[in-house]
Amino acid sequence: MSDPTSRDKLIRIASNLFRQKGYSGVGLSEILKEAGLPKGSLYYHFPNGKQELAEAATRWAGAWLERLLDTTFAQAESFDEGALMVCDAIASEVTSQTHVPACPVLSILQAAPLEPRLQITAQEVYGSWTKCIEKHAERLGHPRPDDAAFSLHCQLQGAWVIAFAHQSNAAFTQLARELRTKL
Amino acid sequence: MSDPTSRDKLIRIASNLFRQKGYSGVGLSEILKEAGLPKGSLYYHFPNGKQELAEAATRWAGAWLERLLDTTFAQAESFDEGALMVCDAIASEVTSQTHVPACPVLSILQAAPLEPRLQITAQEVYGSWTKCIEKHAERLGHPRPDDAAFSLHCQLQGAWVIAFAHQSNAAFTQLARELRTKL
DNA sequence: GAAGCAATAGACCAGTCGGTCCAGTGGCGC
DNA sequence: GCGCCACTGGACCGACTGGTCTATTGCTTC
Numbered sequence: 001m002s003d004p005t006s007r008d009k010l011i012r013i014a015s016n017l018f019r020q021k022g023y024s025g026v027g028l029s030e031i032l033k034e035a036g037l038p039k040g041s042l043y044y045h046f047p048n049g050k051q052e053l054a055e056a057a058t059r060w061a062g063a064w065l066e067r068l069l070d071t072t073f074a075q076a077e078s079f080d081e082g083a084l085m086v087c088d089a090i091a092s093e094v095t096s097q098t099h100v101p102a103c104p105v106l107s108i109l110q111a112a113p114l115e116p117r118l119q120i121t122a123q124e125v126y127g128s129w130t131k132c133i134e135k136h137a138e139r140l141g142h143p144r145p146d147d148a149a150f151s152l153h154c155q156l157q158g159a160w161v162i163a164f165a166h167q168s169n170a171a172f173t174q175l176a177r178e179l180r181t182k183l
Numbered sequence: 184m185s186d187p188t189s190r191d192k193l194i195r196i197a198s199n200l201f202r203q204k205g206y207s208g209v210g211l212s213e214i215l216k217e218a219g220l221p222k223g224s225l226y227y228h229f230p231n232g233k234q235e236l237a238e239a240a241t242r243w244a245g246a247w248l249e250r251l252l253d254t255t256f257a258q259a260e261s262f263d264e265g266a267l268m269v270c271d272a273i274a275s276e277v278t279s280q281t282h283v284p285a286c287p288v289l290s291i292l293q294a295a296p297l298e299p300r301l302q303i304t305a306q307e308v309y310g311s312w313t314k315c316i317e318k319h320a321e322r323l324g325h326p327r328p329d330d331a332a333f334s335l336h337c338q339l340q341g342a343w344v345i346a347f348a349h350q351s352n353a354a355f356t357q358l359a360r361e362l363r364t365k366l
Numbered sequence: 367g368a369a370g371c372a373a374t375a376g377a378c379c380a381g382t383c384g385g386t387c388c389a390g391t392g393g394c395g396c
Numbered sequence: 397g398c399g400c401c402a403c404t405g406g407a408c409c410g411a412c413t414g415g416t417c418t419a420t421t422g423c424t425t426c
Contacts, residue, residue, distance in 0.1 A: 006373080020296055021294070021297060022205055025205075025296075029412080029413080039374095039414095039415085040375055044372080106289075106293075110290070112348075113203055119350075155337055155341055157341035161286075162340060166309075171333075174330075174333050178334055189403080211384060222385085223388090224403070227402080227404080232385065
């Protein structure tokens with residue numbers, strides 16, 4: 001743990017690649033090549049190999065998004081306003097790169113039948129996001145925090161899939177327009 | 184074309200497998216084994232191999248869902264009622280199998296960077312669904328058919344992702360409950 | 367400088383991948 | 397019965413997969 005940069009670099013690069021091509025679509029050699037690290041380093045930091053790396057990458061990206069939810073909602077004065085701000089925030093994050101990346105959890109989801117631990121990871125990260133939104137919904141006085149959290153998560157997830165398919169943030173701007181009418 | 188059963192069998196089985204494990208997560212050998220067909224048959228019916236099979240499988244499943252949209256909305260007396268019925272219909276279709284399958288388009292989406300034709304296919308199928316919903320929205324007198332179509336597509340997509348992650352149709356029933364309040 | 371450990375470097379492995387190729391096979395038209 | 401052709405059967409290929417293993421490096425602590 002003396003030098004965390006190699007481990008972090010693997011996680012960051014793996015997360016980016018998985019979000020573009022999915023878990024099964026990315027080979028270790030591609031990750032290693034982009035990171036400029038040999039195979040020995042990967043198996044030193046992640047003894048269980050690809051699956052463990054994917055789990056770490058998903059949790060890392062999941063935590064990043066949860067921070068984004070937290071800081072964005074913290075600035076809002078109502079739940080609906082917060083929802084709109086979150087939508088805009090994800091849209092701009094997603095478009096800031098040359099390739100629109102998928103939701104980090106989605107990347108590993110289809111590998112779940114092959115790697116059971118990844119399914120658990122996906123469910124936990126989703127649960128964590130929902131709890132986070134629910135917390136803010138309650139704080140901002142929404143009458144049904146759990147319904148509100150599910151609904152927003154659902155809409156964001158759907159918009160993200162469509163945005164990924166079209167490689168454009170149009171779906172997010174459309175969703176934002178819809179959310180704005182509820183203010 | 185004299186005996187379409189082999190070709191159809193390949194499409195059906197490929198679609199099922201892709202929707203469970205994603206395009207890159209399924210090997211040709213697995214498809215062939217389950218279909219009980221040799222490799223020669225596959226490359227006879229689909230000279231361009233896996234990519235062409237995946238495209239056919241996606242369009243096939245896409246057409247199936249579009250028929251479901253059409254027949255379901257045809258029975259509705261308002262757009263909101265139709266939306267609710269569609270949600271229920273997908274929920275029951277998805278749960279009728281031992282494994283909750285992902286949206287057929289989602290399966291091939293993450294392979295888009297590797298197989299450009301699949302990205303086009305995905306966009307076309309999505310576009311076709313949206314157009315179909317829009318048509319019914321207009322027919323049923325919705326003030327903004329395009330917004331309504333996007334919104335419903337987005338919600339269904341999100342619910343499907345969550346349902347797939349949890350291998351349960353709870354997300355659809357929750358969405359249905361939400362849609363019911365708008366009636 | 368020696369010992370010890372964290373970390374890197376990459377050769378190597380068996381297995382699988384998608385794809386190619388050609389020899390067979392069965393039914394239909396003649 | 398013969399030829400034709402749609403289709404099947406499967407051996408075979410090079411490339412690549414995730415994973416293992418050992419040698420080596422370089423820093424730290426005596």
